[in-house]
Amino acid sequence: MATSAQVRDEILAGKWDETLGALYGGGAAELRRQRARYAAALEQFELYFGPGRQVRLYSAPGRTELGGNHTDHQHGYGLAAAVTLDLIAVASPSDDGFIRVKSRGFNKLDVIDLSEPEPQQGESTHSASLIRGIAEGFRALGKETGGFDAYTASDVLRGSGLSSSAAFEMGMAVVLNGEYGCGLSGPEMAKICQYAENTYFGKPCGLLDQLTSAVGGVIFANFADPCAPEIEKIHAAGLLPEGVTLCVTDTQASHSELTGEFAAIRREMEAVAACLGQNVLGQVLETAFWQALPRLRTQCGDRAVLRAIHYYQENARALAQKNALQRGDFAEFLHLIRANGHSSFEYCQNVYCASDPRHQGLSIALALSQSILEAGGGAWRMQGGGFAGTIQAFVPAPLLEAYCAAIEGVFGPGSCYRLKLREQGAVQIGSEM
Template sequence: MSVDAAFRREFGRSPAGTWAAPGRVNLIGEHTDYNDGYVLPIALSHHVSVTAAPRDDHMLRLVSHQADGRGELAIDDLAPGRVTGWAAYPAGVVWASRQRGHHVGGLDLLIDGDVPPGAGLSSSAALECATAMAVADLYDIDLAGRELAELARHAENEFVGVPCGVMDQAASVLCTAGHALLLDTRSMAATQVPFDPAADDLALLVIDTRAPHRLVDGAYAARRRSCERAAATLGVTALRDIDVDGLDAVLAALPTEELRARTRHVVTENARVEHFVELLRAGRLVEAGPVLTASHVSLRDDYEVTCPELDTAVEATLAAGALGARMTGGGFGGCAIALLPGARVRACVTEVHQAFERSGFAEPAAFTATPSDGARRVR
C-alpha cells in the first residue's frame, strides 16, 4: 500500500507530504555531549518517516505503524508529563514549537520507519526531527539545521523527560553521506569528516544485542548529575574544560571514586574523539580500531553503562578479527559497533551469534552501516 493510501485509510484525506530523518550510530564520543564535548556520529540508511497534513482545529492525531493504537490530543492541553510512550516524541515537538512562539495548529501524523526502537540508534531523535521538519514546512516556520536539532532536543529534555545532549538530534539533521560528523557540542560547530571504510576494505558492523535500551529511568540522569557535580567541584563550566594532560592532578581533587571515574571517562573520551579524527584525516582508519576498544573499556569500567550483552558482543567481534569494537549510544543495552576487514563480516556475525547462544542471551541482529544523509523532505 502506498503511503498516500495508508494516510487516507487512517485519516480519510490526502497528506500534504512526507518527511524522513535517519537514525544514527556514534563512532566515538559517548556521554560527552552533555559535557560540552566532542562526538563523531554517522547517519544510518534507516529512517523514521512522518507523513502529515495540517488541520484547521487544534487537534493532534497520531498513528504509528510500529506501535499499537493511536493518539488524539488537544494541542492546547499539551504539557510535560501528560503524554507517555511513543506519542510523547511528536507531541513534544509540537509543544516545543509553540513554547518558542511559533504558530502551530492541528496536525494528522502517520509515522513509519525501520530504525529499530530501543536499540540505541536514536529512533526517538529521528521521530522528533522528522516531525519538526513537517511542522516547520506545514506552518511556514523558518527552522532548519542546528535550530531544528535544538528544538527537537528541547522537546526530549523538557517534554519527554530524557536529559540527553544534542548529539542524536544534530546527527539526524546535519550528517551527510560518506562522512562522519565531528560536532563540538559547546559551540555547535559541525565539520564533515570523510568516512569510507570500504575504501580500506573495511566494514562497520552494527550488532543489535536486543537488550532493551531504556534512558528515561534514573541511570542516565544519575551519570549526568555526577558530571555536573564533578565540574562544580573543579570550578569549571563542564568537564570538557579539563585537559587530559593534567588529568591525574584533577582527579586527586575530587572527593569520591565515583566522581573520579566519571570524570576520567569524559576527559579521556574527548581525547579519543580527537585522536580518531586525526587518524581519519590522515587516511589511517586501519589504525583506529584500538581507539574504539579503549572507549568501550572506559564506558564499561569508569562510566559503568555497558551490560553483559554489550560486553559479549565486543569480546566476540574482537575474537573474530575485528580491529576494534565498542558499545554505541547511551548504554544499558542497545548496540555495539565493530570495525573489521570486510572479508571478516560473516565470520564475525557467526561468532557473535554463537557467543550469545552460549550465554543464554536473545538472538542478536547485525548489519553493516553506510554513512548516509540527514533529515529531508522526501515528497
C-alpha cells in the same frame, strides 16, 4: 501536492526510484524493499486518517556513534554518522488544532491538543510528550504552526543505541517545518528536539543524536557553547575503505527503560565538576582534575571519578578520530575505536547495569567480537547510551560472513545489521530532492 493514492502509485511504478536510491542506495533489492515500505505506510495513513488526503513524505535517519561516548552533555566533542535506517512519515495538515500521530508497532494514537502547550501530567517518557514539546519549541521561536495527521514507520531499532528517539523527534520537527513553511535549519530543529526530550520527555540527553539526524553525513561537533555548537560535516562518501563493513549487533535487550542509569552518568560527571567550581567537566582543566583527585574520591565517590577520567580521555579521542578520518588514516581510526570501547567498559561503566549482573549482553557481544576480529584488524565498541542495546564493529571482508554467523548464533537471526552511512539528514522527500 498529490493524494496518498497518487503518491503510492507513483512509488510502485518506480517514479521515485532516483530519490529512494539517493537515500538508501540504488541496489535493486533495496529499492524493491523501500517501494513496498513506503506504499505500506501510505496505505496505513489512509486506514487511520481516510483516503483522498493530500500528503507529503518525510524521512529522518538514525545515527551511529563513532566517538565521544557521553561527552556532548559535558560540553565536549562528539563524532557520529547518519545511517540509512530511518523513520518515514506520511503527513497531511489539519485545521482543528490537533496533532495526531500513529506509529507502526505501537497500539495507540498520539493526540496532542495544541491549545495545551505545557507538559501534561502522566505524559512524560511517552512519545506524545516529545510531540508537544517540539510544537512548543517552534512556537517559542515565533513560528506559526498548526495541526497535522501523520503515520510513521521506523526501521531504527527501538532502544538499540541507533537513536530511534532522535529519528522520531526529527521526523516530527521536519513535518512541522515542512507543513507550515517555518524555514528552520537542521541545527535549529535539533535544538528544539533536545529541548523537548529534556523538558517534556524527562531525559537529560545531549544534542549530538539530534544534530546527526538533522544534518546527515558524519558530524563532528564541539559543544563548548551548547547553545551554538560548532559543527563540521564530513561527507560520508568514501569514508569506509573498500572491504570494510560497519556492523551493528542488537543484543535483544532494550535500553529504553534505563533513563535513570543514563542520568546517573551525567549527574556524577557534573558532581565532579561542581567540586571544582564549574557546571560541567568541559569547563574544568584536566590538570586541575588530577590535582584534586584525592578530594574528589572522598566527595564524589570512585565511580564518578572514573567517569570523569573517561570524559577527558574520550574527548581527546573524538578529536583524534576526526583528524584520522580527514587525513585518511583508517588504521589509526580503528585503533581509537578499540580504545574508546575499552574506556566505556572500564571507566564510564555503562556496558551493563551493576544492579543486574546476570544480564550482560553487550559484554558478551564485545567479547565475541574481540575473539573474531582482533587478529584480523577489525574494531569493536559499545555505542550509544549503554547498559543494553547495541555494539558496533568494523569488519574486514574476509571475516564478514563468519562474524555475522557467530553473532547471530548467539543473539538470533537478523541481530547483526550491516549498516550504510547516509549523506542526507532529516528531509521532506519527493520525486525530486
